[in-house]
Amino acid sequence: MPPRQPAAARAADRLHSAAIHLLRRLRTEDDASGLSAPRLSALSVIVFGGPITLGDLARREQVRPPTITRVVRDLAQLGLVALEPDPADARVRRAVATARGRRLLDEGRRRRVAALTDAIAALPARERARLIGALDVLERVARPEAPRAAPRPRDPAPGR
Amino acid sequence: MPPRQPAAARAADRLHSAAIHLLRRLRTEDDASGLSAPRLSALSVIVFGGPITLGDLARREQVRPPTITRVVRDLAQLGLVALEPDPADARVRRAVATARGRRLLDEGRRRRVAALTDAIAALPARERARLIGALDVLERVARPEAPRAAPRPRDPAPGR
DNA sequence: CATATTACTTAGCTTAGCTAAACAAACTAC
């Protein structure tokens, strides 16, 4: 049976495919950072999410606590993040990015989006405008539970 | 130094992030299939790529031969693909999807896109139009080597 | 204060990636 919303279904399909190919295209660049995708993603959340609780980080990464424990431990060992105790709750540990972590992420990010940036810059002005104009809708569709109250969409996290 | 195209760079960044979150969101649906992402992806290539050599499959999946050997072995054990010898070359084995494999992939696809379809259908009409209007630009940006002449975007492979 | 809940860690399993090395079949070069 055909879906009830043929236009929406067709759009969903194209969007899905486009997202896959987009990421495939960008993923290659991440290798240069020397970090795996999960580590890069966690580092990104730590860099932009300020000092963050390991539990919160796990939720943000959609991963179970033990997984985060290990990833953060390894990032700490690499000198990219530091773990500090929570002053209010002794059970909690908060992860913060070190200067090195920040730098590494920044360089990786630059590299990663460089190709995409060029592709977008090369678009005819009208098409570029069309793409940019649709970004907020796309973001909403992509993340249903996006922070509504937060003033800015920020979150440049590369995810994984 | 800031990028030469600040607007394009910012768009690239948002696009990257949106793509990640979009796929994360859809990935959850794949769990229902009972197959992991790599297996699902390989199965998809086998289903749509006809009887395919293990080496070719490895290249398509951008993975080393031993990885494919194992994935295909497991898919075969699950009864989703069959391995047949190559009539011309006795070193080669070709993977073909079984009826069950085809069915499973099809259902997964339906499920996966269904969630996104609903989200798109739920958008205000203007926003939906904005999103749909940007899809062709998005597709061009996502796949630089996309078939320009081809009238249809097709390619239903979920990738990984 | 006793109990429950919460935050995190440890232990141990699975899957998926890798490289190196083995093996068999198919080529190629005398």
Next chain:
DNA sequence: GTAGTTTGTTTAGCTAAGCTAAGTAATATG
């Protein structure tokens, strides 16, 4: 037509990243 090389796949064994279950310590609650 045998010797050596190349090719396609597999095996062995490693690491990373995911999971669950169970443990510990701190906090919250009745």
